[in-house]
Amino acid sequence: MGCDMRCVVEALNKKTGQWECFGVAYGDRNYALFSRIADVRNSEKEDTYIEPIDAPRGWPADTSGPADTWHAMSGLPFSDTWLSRVELESLADWLVEKGQRGDLWETLGFSHLSSLFALKGGWNKAAFTRYSDLRVLFFFEN
Numbered sequence: 697m698g699c700d701m702r703c704v705v706e707a708l709n710k711k712t713g714q715w716e717c718f719g720v721a722y723g724d725r726n727y728a729l730f731s732r733i734a735d736v737r738n739s740e741k742e743d744t745y746i747e748p749i750d751a752p753r754g755w756p757a758d759t760s761g762p763a764d765t766w767h768a769m770s771g772l773p774f775s776d777t778w779l780s781r782v783e784l785e786s787l788a789d790w791l792v793e794k795g796q797r798g799d800l801w802e803t804l805g806f807s808h809l810s811s812l813f814a815l816k817g818g819w820n821k822a823a824f825t826r827y828s829d830l831r832v833l834f835f836f837e838n
Contacts, residue, residue, distance in 0.1 A: 698725055698838075699725070699727070699730065699736065699737055699836055699837070699838055700722060700725060700836065700837050700838075701722070701725070701726075701729075701730055701733075701736075701834060701835075701836050702720065702721070702722060702766070702767075702770060702773070702834070702835050702836070702837065703720065703721050703722075703804045703805060703806070703832055703833065703834055704717060704719070704720050704759070704760075704762075704763040704766060704767075704832065704833040704834075705717070705718040705719050705721075705804075705806055705830070705831075705832050706718065706759065706760055706763060706830070706831055706832075706833065707826075707827040707829065707830050708827055708828050708829035708830070708831075709826060709827060709828075710826060710827060710828045711826075714758075714760070715758060715759055715760045715763075715831075716760055716827075717760040717761075717762040717763050718806075719806055720762070720763070720766045721804060721805030721806050722805055726803070728746055728794065729791075729803065730836065731745075731746035731748060732746050732747075732748060732749060732787060732790055733748065733749060733777065733779065733787065733834055734748060734749075734750070734751070734752045734775050734777045734834060734836075735748035735751055735752070735775075736752075736775045736836050749779060749783050749786065749787065750777070750783075751777075752775040752776060752777040753776075753777045753778060754776050754777070755767060755776040755833070755835070756778055756833070759833060763833055767833075767835060770835065770837060771837060772837065772838070773835035773836065773837055774835070774836055774837070774838075775834075775835065775836045776833070776834070776835045777833075777834050777835075778831050778832065778833045778834065779831060779832050779834070780829075780830075780831055781829060781830045781831065784800060784830070784831075784832060787800060788800040791803060804832065
């Protein structure tokens with residue numbers, strides 16, 4: 697039985713101060729990525745241990761309605777967490793260093809967001825006028 701990752705992309709609306717959902721996806725079944733994001737399925741051996749960005753932080757209280765619905769419908773989620781835009785940029789760099797696919801959005805199942813929210817080189821003009829921040833929420837299921 698394997699472990700799967702679910703992802704939700706949210707952007708913070710400048711005008712309303714509310715997070716808006718840009719989509720939900722099933723991320724690749726990549727245990728190295730799970731380890732880096734939230735210490736999920738990480739090795740206990742020193743030579744193969746992957747330093748996580750952070751321990752699971754829990755599900756944020758200010759998520760969008762669609763994010764909460766998807767989380768609630770998932771069954772038995774565990775290790776709920778989220779990464780900020782800066783942390784996503786760090787994760788994208790790590791993927792490149794490890795020789796994995798260079799596009800983080802594609803790896804997470806959101807290839808359609810690459811042109812809107814480029815992690816390197818800035819967001820497109822339309823995104824900058826409306827949104828002030830970005831995060832990806834993660835949870836895992838067995």
